[in-house]
Amino acid sequence: MGMGIGAAAGVSGLAVADRIARQYGLIPPDEGGLYGPGETLTYAAQRLLTRRSMAREFPRSAISNPPFANGRAPKDPAFLRLQTGGFADWRLQVDGMVAHPASLSLGDLKSLPMRSQITHLQCEEGWSFIAEWIGVPLSYVLEATGILPQARYIVYQPLQPGVWDSVDMADALHPQTLVTYGMNGGELPVGNGGPLRLRVPRQLGYKSVKYLSRLTVTDDITKFGKGRGSAASEHGYAWYAGM
Ligand SMILES: Nc1nc2c(c(=O)[nH]1)N[C@H]1C(S)=C(S)[C@@H](COP(=O)(O)O)O[C@H]1N2
Numbered sequence: 001m002g003m004g005i006g007a008a009a010g011v012s013g014l015a016v017a018d019r020i021a022r023q024y025g026l027i028p029p030d031e032g033g034l035y036g037p038g039e040t041l042t043y044a045a046q047r048l049l050t051r052r053s054m055a056r057e058f059p060r061s062a063i064s065n066p067p068f069a070n071g072r073a074p075k076d077p078a079f080l081r082l083q084t085g086g087f088a089d090w091r092l093q094v095d096g097m098v099a100h101p102a103s104l105s106l107g108d109l110k111s112l113p114m115r116s117q118i119t120h121l122q123c124e125e126g127w128s129f130i131a132e133w134i135g136v137p138l139s140y141v142l143e144a145t146g147i148l149p150q151a152r153y154i155v156y157q158p159l160q161p162g163v164w165d166s167v168d169m170a171d172a173l174h175p176q177t178l179v180t181y182g183m184n185g186g187e188l189p190v191g192n193g194g195p196l197r198l199r200v201p202r203q204l205g206y207k208s209v210k211y212l213s214r215l216t217v218t219d220d221i222t223k224f225g226k227g228r229g230s231a232a233s234e235h236g237y238a239w240y241a242g243m
């Protein structure tokens with residue numbers, strides 16, 4: 001069907017691609033508005049062609065030194081209190097369409113199988129770095145809490161209000177999508193999102209939300225924010241930021 005999308009775009013334009021995308025349920029939440037048809041084409045074509053493709057992994061010698069830190073540590077009192085306590089009280093809340101809603105400590109997450117990857121984090125502004133990311137696959141966290149089969153999106157949020165994002169199940173269950181607590185052999189530095197960050201290596205850096213504190217499983221993304229799938233897509237960035 002990937003051929004279908006490509007040929008449709010060339011021959012009869014976006015309308016046909018849109019019809020095929022709809023038939024396969026491949027409509028991104030930010031389809032409305034100026035860039036909507038283009039977003040649908042990008043997302044649908046990538047999902048049909050590359051659902052299981054892997055982000056490129058690098059040798060240890062390629063790790064950037066020192067790693068770029070785009071952000072500084074959060075300064076809000078709630079974060080600072082948790083930091084003072086060595087993040088012992090940090091919790092990842094998992095709710096929505098799961099059989100067993102949970103509030104997981106870093107210890108709970110570290111008791112699940114550990115995976116690591118050396119991948120490229122690329123900012124939409126052009127800079128990038130390569131780092132080793134260490135954590136538990138998001139799929140294992142979802143499995144541990146009994147994700148229901150109707151699930152279509154995972155909505156995720158940092159501790160600070162205002163930022164939120166979501167991924168579809170292809171990225172949520174992808175083996176390289178990690179709930180990350182370590183970096184380059186050590187703890188995840190606060191500047192890079194410590195103590196916890198969702199790493200989505202097949203998409204641009206802004207999908208890798210730092211200071212992860214909540215996961216919500218849903219079958220209806222329109223219930224969140226303005227229904228466009230993320231805070232970023234309410235500000236004109238693509239919801240699907242595949243590389
Ligand atoms: N909570 C939170 N996560 C965030 C951001 C942010 O501002 N707040 N910025 C995003 C953007 S735009 C990029 S490019 C990366 C940067 O990752 P780094 O700080 O590890 O370099 O983090 C992403 N995750």
Ligand SMILES: [Mo]
Pocket residue numbers: 122123124125205206
């Ligand atoms: Mo970014």
